[in-house]
Amino acid sequence: MIPVEESIREVENLEKKAEKEYKAILKKLKDPQYADFRVLLLRMAIDTALHKYLAEAMRKAYNEAIKMVEEFGYSGEVELPEDAPKRQIKKGIVIIPGLPSSILPSGEFMGGRIPPEEALEELLSLKLENIILPPEKRKEILKIIDEILKLEKKMVEGYSLLEKKAVHPLLKAIAAESRNNEEQHIHVLQKIKERMG
Numbered sequence: 517m518i519p520v521e522e523s524i525r526e527v528e529n530l531e532k533k534a535e536k537e538y539k540a541i542l543k544k545l546k547d548p549q550y551a552d553f554r555v556l557l558l559r560m561a562i563d564t565a566l567h568k569y570l571a572e573a574m575r576k577a578y579n580e581a582i583k584m585v586e587e588f589g590y591s592g593e594v595e596l597p598e599d600a601p602k603r604q605i606k607k608g609i610v611i612i613p614g615l616p617s618s619i620l621p622s623g624e625f626m627g628g629r630i631p632p633e634e635a636l637e638e639l640l641s642l643k644l645e646n647i648i649l650p651p652e653k654r655k656e657i658l659k660i661i662d663e664i665l666k667l668e669k670k671m672v673e674g675y676s677l678l679e680k681k682a683v684h685p686l687l688k689a690i691a692a693e694s695r696n697n698e699e700q701h702i703h704v705l706q707k708i709k710e711r712m713g
Contacts, residue, residue, distance in 0.1 A: 520611055524575040531568035538564055566686065574611075581605075581612045615700055626700070640707050654712055661712075665705050671698045 538561035545554040582605065589602045601613035610617040618626045649657065675695035682688040 520605075520608070521575060521578060524571055524578060524611075528568060528571035528575060531564055531571055535561060535564045535568055563684075563686075566684070570686075570690075577612055581614075585613065614697070615704065616697060636703060636707065640704065640711065649712070658709060658712055661705050661709055665702060665709075668698050668702045668705065671695075672702070 538557060541557055542554060542561060545557070581601075585601045585605060590600050601610075601617070604610045604613045604617055616626050620626055672695055675691045675698060678691035679688055679695060682691055
């Protein structure tokens, strides 16, 4: 098992054990005199259940990312640029090498922000400058990009709604950062369309 996966699985297992313990306490506090205490513990048990599923999702996403990097990433050490997903994973720099783990020209990670227009332009020029596609393939890819853009815009709306409705700060933060990441995807896809168009 990969060390990162072990760490995530350990957190997931700890959350499972904690949830079980909370449930054990809650079963013992059914009398009305314990109502306030029970509700307080219930809220923490619910948080623990949420954390358990977030850890599970993180583990599954990590495993899926590893599979995608192995299948679609750079093929050999010679062609691995410094910010290649495979290298980032091997060196333990990132857990899931999505768009926020792209290294900007300034040398910092894109992170949870949309970079300024100039940085985005430079990032895309570095990644797309040598790509030449036959016209029929370009047309196919542009059609798929249009479909993805429609989905991305719906996801932004969905995460925005979740962000507004979420009371739990963890859910609010996940929704906000997910929306931000989808907005990054939209900006990048629109720039790719412009360059390919």
